[in-house]
Amino acid sequence: MSSPSATMAVWSSAWLSGAAAADDVLDALQDWAELHEVVAADENLAARLEIPVRGEPGCAPASLLGVLRRTGVGEGRLVMPVPGDVRGLGGPSAFATEALRAGEAVVLGNLGLVPERIGSATDNGILRWTVLDVPQATPQPNVPLGEAEHELTGAMRVAAGMLIELGVAKQREGVREELQARVAERTKSSWPAGMPPRAIRVLQRAAEVSAILELAMEDEPGGALSASAALKRAEALRPLFSAVRTARCSAVADAVRALSDHAERL
Structure with missing residues (x-):
């Protein structure tokens, strides 16, 4: 979700x-x-x-x-x-x-x-x-949804490649099934009628990328990953987590605007 x-x-x-x-x-x-x-x-x-x-x-x-x-x-x-x-x-x-x-x-x-x-x-x-x-409410910098989606798509490719590079699939038996279960759990949210399809798509994709990143961040069985390797992994994945956060905020902002505009036209 x-x-x-x-x-x-x-x-x-x-x-x-x-x-x-x-x-x-x-x-x-x-x-x-x-x-x-x-x-x-x-x-x-x-x-x-x-x-x-x-x-x-x-x-x-x-x-x-x-x-x-x-x-x-x-x-x-x-x-x-x-x-x-x-x-x-x-x-x-x-x-x-x-x-x-x-x-x-x-x-x-x-x-x-x-x-x-x-x-x-x-x-x-x-x-x-x-x-x-919130004494000093400041609008969040507006990242257009199209730009956020593009960055997220790139982040998903990088995240998938990172799983291969880290050897997660080799280290964890049944990792594909585990990932599918996590994705299914995180994409089951319900949204209002009139929710923009693109916003829903971006939120679902963000949930998918987030599930991949969580899996990539988990220690391998036996905790054999060294501290330096763990740090390098976290540094490599940080921009991908940022892309997920930006995409979610942009999708929510787009959805809120669209729902408000739709209600005003009724």
């Missing part, structure tokens, strides 16, 4: 623009966890938004949708920061710190939503969304 934040950004924006129902948003979030809860990062924000503060039992996502409607936040934007690439975070802030730690977040106006899994990923546990102020 893409990421919880991508799902939230697209579906909440579709709902805010009238292109999806609230139940559709809640159903889409089920791809990521059976239960979701929402909390505010501090007491002032909790009081302003009328939701629980962190440390208390969270409220349901339906309450979050109500908050988004009341505050008039507008369209969602996906950010996927990593150390050395913090585009779209709007400068130092508590939101920037937590988004960087999570590796993803949604920006909706002056609010930021950061997901965090509570409990084991294997039991599909609880996904907590922490709401924070």
Whole structure:
């Protein structure tokens, strides 16, 4: 799949623009966890938004949708920061710190939503969304979707070649089946009606490349890979991870614009 934040950004924006129902948003979030809860990062924000503060039992996502409607936040934007690439975070802030730690977040106006899994990923546990102020919201640099797709296609070829160069197929029995299973799991997300086909294609391709990269980054059986070799591998794959993040952000931005335009024409 893409990421919880991508799902939230697209579906909440579709709902805010009238292109999806609230139940559709809640159903889409089920791809990521059976239960979701929402909390505010501090007491002032909790009081302003009328939701629980962190440390208390969270409220349901339906309450979050109500908050988004009341505050008039507008369209969602996906950010996927990593150390050395913090585009779209709007400068130092508590939101920037937590988004960087999570590796993803949604920006909706002056609010930021950061997901965090509570409990084991294997039991599909609880996904907590922490709401924070975004005091200096900065638009993410706009990479055209066509350019992002082109870079991602090249990244997929390089990633596949890297698997061969690293000898992953020789080191792991059943690696092809394992990769197919990972790809299938990561591309099963549901999207709103009216979602641009190209955006869906790019998100699916990003999930495929991500699955390949994850496999390439895993240690070989017995942990025989040396520290220097592991470092070289990480350096070689870093631009490919960047291409995946850029493609996801561009696809989400394109989808949000298209869904908003479609709703306005209705």
